[in-house]
Amino acid sequence: MDTRELRFARAMVFAIEEINNSSDLLPGITLGYQIHDSCASVPVAVQLAFQFANGLQQLYDSKKGCVRSGRVTAIVGESGSTPTISMSRIIGPFDIPQVSHFATCACLSDKTQYPTFFRTIPSDQFQADALAKLVKHFGWTWIGAVRSNSDYGNNGMASFLRAAHKEGICVEYSESFYRTDPQSKIQQVADVIRRFMS
Structure with a gap:
């Protein structure tokens, strides 16, 4: 179990209950929620996104005596x-807002690709700029870079390479691997690093 994610979920539940119990914050409105765990898995997140886009399970309205489909009004996460x-690529065309508390990829700031995505944390562009300035501060003009072969790692490296170029830093190599890659791929990355270290 990822205890960090559990803390995030509990904080959200606490905030919603505080809002619902206050007569000043949103008078006359009651917020609801459902919590789903994607286990940080892209296939599970995609499956959930399709479920959200299709609507929630049927709801029975006791006042009207009819059944209707629940509509997702926003996604947190x-x-x-x-x-x-x-997820954003799937729910964006349905105009379902997605607010993330921890997704920092600078690519998500592109409103043409992710029109309904919002964040409560700065993008990694600040980190890329800071890393390039740090490299320049130490006078390193020739560096190598290694990243995770994922959307996050590849977009983060692209941001860093742009920032490094602006600072006049030469990046000799930029290698990627993913934690599930075979040993041969990881060995290949290690060989590239060794070749430029000698």
């Missing part, structure tokens, strides 16, 4: 950038 990107 994902935490990771890669599952967020996948």
Whole structure:
């Protein structure tokens, strides 16, 4: 179990209950929620996004005596950038807002690709700019870079490479691997690093 994600969910539940119990914050409005766990898995996040786009299970309105489909009005999450990107591409055309508390990929700031995505945390562009300035501060003019072969890692590296170029830093190589890659791929990345270290 990811205890960090559990803390995020509990904080959201607490905030919603505080809002619902206050007569000053949203008078006459009661907020509801459902919590789903994607387990940081892109396929599970995509499956959930399709469920949200199709509506929730049937709801029975006791006043009208009829059954209607619940509509998702907003999504809070994902935490990771890669599952967020996948979800946003599916729910964006349905105009379902997605607010992430932890997805930091600078690519998500592109409103043409992600028109309904919002965040409560700065994008990684600030981190890329800061890393490039740090490299320049130490006088390093020739560097190598290694990243995760994921949407988050690839977009983050692209941001860093742009920032490094602006600072006049030469990036000799930019290698990627993913944690599930075979040993041969990881060995290949290690060989590239060794070749430029000697």
